[in-house]
Amino acid sequence: MINAQAVYLEYPDGTLALKDISLQIDPGQLIYILGPSGSGKTSLLKLLMGIEYPSKGTLEVLHQPMNRAEGNNIRSLRRLVGPIFQDFKLINGRDSLENVMIGMRFLGLSPAKMEIEAKNALVRVGLEHKTFSLVDNLSWGERQRVAIARAVARRPRLILADEPTGNLDHDNALNILDLLSSFKNDYTSVIISTHASHLLDNKNYKCLELSKGSIVKTT
Amino acid sequence: MSKQHKGVLIRLKNIFYNWGYFLKEVKTSIRLNLIANLFSSICIGLIFFILSIVVSGWWISGNVVEAIQKEAEISVYFQESLSDPEVMQLSERINQVVGVREAQIVNEQEAHDRMVKILGNEAHVLEVFDDSPFTSFIEVNIQLDKAQVVLEELNLITGIEHIRDNQEVLSQLQRIVQVLSLVGYLGIIAVSLSTLIITSHIIRLGIYARREEINTLRLLGAPETFIAFPFLLEGFILSVIGGLMAVVLNIWTIHFIYSRISGALTFIPLLPAESLVLGLSVLILSLSMFFGVIGSSMGFFSAKKV
Numbered sequence: 001m002i003n004a005q006a007v008y009l010e011y012p013d014g015t016l017a018l019k020d021i022s023l024q025i026d027p028g029q030l031i032y033i034l035g036p037s038g039s040g041k042t043s044l045l046k047l048l049m050g051i052e053y054p055s056k057g058t059l060e061v062l063h064q065p066m067n068r069a070e071g072n073n074i075r076s077l078r079r080l081v082g083p084i085f086q087d088f089k090l091i092n093g094r095d096s097l098e099n100v101m102i103g104m105r106f107l108g109l110s111p112a113k114m115e116i117e118a119k120n121a122l123v124r125v126g127l128e129h130k131t132f133s134l135v136d137n138l139s140w141g142e143r144q145r146v147a148i149a150r151a152v153a154r155r156p157r158l159i160l161a162d163e164p165t166g167n168l169d170h171d172n173a174l175n176i177l178d179l180l181s182s183f184k185n186d187y188t189s190v191i192i193s194t195h196a197s198h199l200l201d202n203k204n205y206k207c208l209e210l211s212k213g214s215i216v217k218t219t
Numbered sequence: 220m221s222k223q224h225k226g227v228l229i230r231l232k233n234i235f236y237n238w239g240y241f242l243k244e245v246k247t248s249i250r251l252n253l254i255a256n257l258f259s260s261i262c263i264g265l266i267f268f269i270l271s272i273v274v275s276g277w278w279i280s281g282n283v284v285e286a287i288q289k290e291a292e293i294s295v296y297f298q299e300s301l302s303d304p305e306v307m308q309l310s311e312r313i314n315q316v317v318g319v320r321e322a323q324i325v326n327e328q329e330a331h332d333r334m335v336k337i338l339g340n341e342a343h344v345l346e347v348f349d350d351s352p353f354t355s356f357i358e359v360n361i362q363l364d365k366a367q368v369v370l371e372e373l374n375l376i377t378g379i380e381h382i383r384d385n386q387e388v389l390s391q392l393q394r395i396v397q398v399l400s401l402v403g404y405l406g407i408i409a410v411s412l413s414t415l416i417i418t419s420h421i422i423r424l425g426i427y428a429r430r431e432e433i434n435t436l437r438l439l440g441a442p443e444t445f446i447a448f449p450f451l452l453e454g455f456i457l458s459v460i461g462g463l464m465a466v467v468l469n470i471w472t473i474h475f476i477y478s479r480i481s482g483a484l485t486f487i488p489l490l491p492a493e494s495l496v497l498g499l500s501v502l503i504l505s506l507s508m509f510f511g512v513i514g515s516s517m518g519f520f521s522a523k524k525v
Contacts, residue, residue: 078440080440105240107229
């Protein structure tokens with residue numbers, strides 16, 4: 001599903017965000033990317049989402065080579081991915097349902113099908129009572145759940161969550177991680193980046209630990 | 220079905236399924252820049268109105284010139300020695316010249332009668348002549364734009380003594396037609412450019428105001444056509460609203476002007492008001508639709524990297 005060989009990422013200002021990253025992720029896995037702020041977690045997710053391209057090395061996501069020349073195909077690949085951004089990237093002035101549906105509008109689904117799928121996703125994240133609430137009026141945690149619903153409603157092959165526990169208290173953070181874990185199945189892999197490794201103390205998942213742009217530990 | 224065809228089909232399905240969403244997006248976009256959008260539509264309307272005034276002038280003058288063209292005549296005087304059958308032959312020969320609409324013989328009596336009609340109450344002056352001052356001639360109705368060719372051809376025909384060609388008047392008419400056509404075309408070009416600039420500018424403003432949403436759609440994998448469609452629709456709608464304003468102004472203006480000049484200028488062959496209004500409405504609405512889409516496409520694709 002994901003195959004990276006000696007991948008480097010250098011930003012235009014010369015910052016080397018990732019160094020010699022090699023990894024293999026198979027379908028149906030749940031993986032945590034751990035590390036302190038600035039360790040390269042978000043940069044790695046940006047590579048997997050096709051927002052950035054490797055400066056060196058090869059990367060394939062769902063059999064799609066990730067490089068600048070593949071720009072148009074990478075746009076299509078994004079339709080198979082459910083991204084959950086650190087800042088959610090919800091559209092203000094629209095309700096939760098519309099925000100969830102926006103991720104499905106270009107998948108060739110009928111309006112009725114889209115609405116059913118979106119409402120089901122909102123039920124799964126426990127926000128059915130906020131279906132028609134403007135996202136501007138939701139709490140931080142609720143907005144995060146809308147972002148999760150948007151990611152999962154389109155039944156992606158890969159869910160990529162960037163720091164989903166940021167700004168949440170311990171209990172809510174655990175709830176979110178449990179919720180995201182529940183979307184893992186034979187078809188869908190889930191990759192979660194977080195700096196809150198203490199939340200995983202009692203959990204037994206595959207983890208990649210990053211430090212200064214390199215993988216320092218795999219468990 | 221190939222991958223490419225499948226992609227096109229999904230795009231069409233997306234557009235079909237998301238009409239409600241696109242219209243809602245257009246509404247949101249217009250609301251975000253309400254004043255700017257309103258002024259843009261008014262500007263487009265006024266520009267189209269100016270165009271319609273120019274085009275009305277062009278069409279009406281064209282109609283007048285066409286009417287005059289139909290009356291463009293030259294008089295061919297033949298040698299007196301020609302017998303009647305020879306004059307008939309000459310007339311038939313002239314009729315075959317390219318650019319000649321009709322050639323007919325005007326005999327001495329008819330020439331006299333015409334002059335009597337022109338002189339009216341003063342016709343008695345003709346009585347002072349002992350001999351009739353009129354001679355038979357061939358009246359040749361020609362196509363104005365072929366006047367020169369016709370004259371050259373007539374000069375080659377034997378039996379013709381003299382041609383009165385009104386060449387100067389005919390050339391002036393031709394020049395008027397050319398200038399009016401040029402002004403009309405320049406008007407269309409100027410209006411097209413103005414509409415393109417206004418529409419593309421307003422779309423760029425809309426894109427700038429909604430750049431975060433556009434970025435989110437791109438991150439979610441939305442195709443560029445899906446992102447562009449509401450903006451193209453917005454440009455189309457704003458431009459058509461402008462076009463409709465111009466049409467309404469036109470209907471009012473044309474009827475107002477016609478009501479003022481009817482009766483006063485009966486000698487000018489004006490186009491019927493209804494056909495003028497219809498023609499202008501079709502022209503303006505077509506141009507507003509076309510340039511609305513082209514202008515918004517230009518705006519969208521020039522602001523792609525927001």
